Amino acid sequence: DSGVTQTPKHLITATGQRVTLRCSPRSGDLSVYWYQQSLDQGLQFLIQYYNGEERAKGNILERFSAQQFPDLHSELNLSSLELGDSALYFCASSEETGSSYEQYFGPGTRLTVT
Amino acid sequence: AQSVSQHNHHVILSEAASLELGCNYSYGGTVNLFWYVQYPGQHLQLLLKYFSGDPLVKGIKGFEAEFIKSKFSFNLRKPSVQWSDTAEYFCAVTRLNAGNMLTFGGGTRLMVKP
Numbered sequence: 075d076s077g078v079t080q081t082p083k084h085l086i087t088a089t090g091q092r093v094t095l096r097c098s099p100r101s102g103d104l105s106v107y108w109y110q111q112s113l114d115q116g117l118q119f120l121i122q123y124y125n126g127e128e129r130a131k132g133n134i135l136e137r138f139s140a141q142q143f144p145d146l147h148s149e150l151n152l153s154s155l156e157l158g159d160s161a162l163y164f165c166a167s168s169e170e171t172g173s174s175y176e177q178y179f180g181p182g183t184r185l186t187v188t
Numbered sequence: 189a190q191s192v193s194q195h196n197h198h199v200i201l202s203e204a205a206s207l208e209l210g211c212n213y214s215y216g217g218t219v220n221l222f223w224y225v226q227y228p229g230q231h232l233q234l235l236l237k238y239f240s241g242d243p244l245v246k247g248i249k250g251f252e253a254e255f256i257k258s259k260f261s262f263n264l265r266k267p268s269v270q271w272s273d274t275a276e277y278f279c280a281v282t283r284l285n286a287g288n289m290l291t292f293g294g295g296t297r298l299m300v301k302p
Contacts, residue, residue: 130287
């Protein structure tokens with residue numbers, strides 16, 4: 075158990091819908107990262123937040139957005155869903171934001187778009 | 189663009205065989221290097237990491253990796269695999285002073301036959 079929690083574990087929804095994935099970082103960690111794991115794209119970095127502010131963006135679609143709340147939990151919002159958005163979405167957290175800080179991964183949310 | 193390549197997509201070994209998984213990265217600057225493991229149905233776990241110093245890094249569960257700067261490589265090794273090592277292995281990189289987002293390789297699925 076990494077200490078990072080994600081809900082829900084599984085999500086099945088239809089194309090065109092909107093979903094919200096939730097992540098609670100390890101106690102004391104200020105930085106949260108979102109990654110997408112799909113069969114065709116592999117594991118890709120989406121976005122990073124640090125202490126409530128966006129810190130870095132990766133290959134995140136405009137239909138996707140995220141935020142980090144004052145209690146440091148984070149939510150990833152996916153809208154106008156397409157079949158290709160079906161993937162495993164991981165959240166990770168680290169104590170700080172420097173490249174030497176280890177990231178701890180949550181169990182992931184498996185999203186299936188039908 | 190920075191990339192990480194894992195040339196072995198699938199590896200099948202018998203128990204007690206030796207393992208070496210290749211990883212190469214394309215970035216020329218200073219990097220931090222990681223190997224993560226994902227057991228079936230579980231989250232990513234850190235096996236080992238290299239930031240600086242001795243290029244031979246020892247991790248958990250008997251794994252080690254060697255950083256060869258001239259070859260841009262960070263190969264993972266284990267002298268004798270066990271059935272419980274069946275998992276997917278990911279090499280990943282972060283760049284110094286460029287945030288903490290991980291760039292992952294495509295992963296190597298290892299199956300160890302009992």
